[in-house]
């Protein structure tokens with residue numbers, strides 16, 4: 677089961693090229709997270725589980741970031757991050773390949789730390805939030821967005837009922853990887869931060885089956901990267917047939933849930949904020 681950082685990184689490396697096209701919903705989620713941060717501008721920003729840089733991009737465009745540091749376990753994601761953000765005028769951009777709980781970055785060096793749709797991939801969520809908090813200057817702000825409890829439940833139930841069955845890790849991942857806003861607040865408090873805002877977005881969405889499936893392949897490939905390719909492809913064909921069969925005229929209907937927390941390190945806001 678690919679729950680270790682190396683397995684997750686291998687899976688995300690494989691999805692890096694398709695990511696921006698099929699995960700546009702994550703771009704919009706990152707923008708909503710950044711729009712909710714109080715006290716912008718934030719000059720020095722760390723983006724944890726940065727992927728191709730949706731949250732960093734929003735921090736530069738909307739929150740005044742002048743120095744961005746991306747952190748991700750997947751080297752292909754870090755490469756894309758640097759390509760995508762490297763040309764932003766007036767912004768210094770850097771990135772490191774590292775897991776969130778071992779970031780080689782100095783303590784108390786960031787005005788804001790953001791993490792969008794990545795915490796649920798991390799094996800120790802409390803430890804990852806503590807590592808993010810360590811990077812904040814006094815008065816600095818943490819903003820986290822991750823998959824919320826019940827997200828894509830219809831799809832989870834659909835694949836759980838397939839015969840022959842899909843790998844258990846694909847089904848089990850749903851309960852294991854989703855967080856409620858209260859859990860995020862608890863992690864922030866345990867890390868010595870003061871929660872400012874925590875909320876959950878819950879929507880019923882419909883999407884053309886092919887688009888929904890492309891999104892699932894891009895995210896779930898990270899969970900089954902250890903399976904032989906032939907086995908993975910046969911499984912995706914079975915899943916695709918089931919999603920098409922369950923689709924309504926308006927598309928495949930699913931519950932979209934995201935949990936957010938914004939928290940602040942004790943102390944006066946950093947100068948410039």
Ligand SMILES: C[S@@+](CC[C@H](N)C(=O)[O-])C[C@H]1O[C@@H](n2cnc3c(N)ncnc32)[C@H](O)[C@@H]1O
Nearest residue numbers: 688702725726727748749750775776792794797
């Ligand atoms: C769904 S993508 C989100 C990317 C980006 N933040 C966004 O909003 O689009 C999840 C990212 O988290 C990274 N990731 C997973 N586990 C990690 C860990 N333990 N430490 C750092 N990054 C991790 C993955 O490699 C992947 O790039």
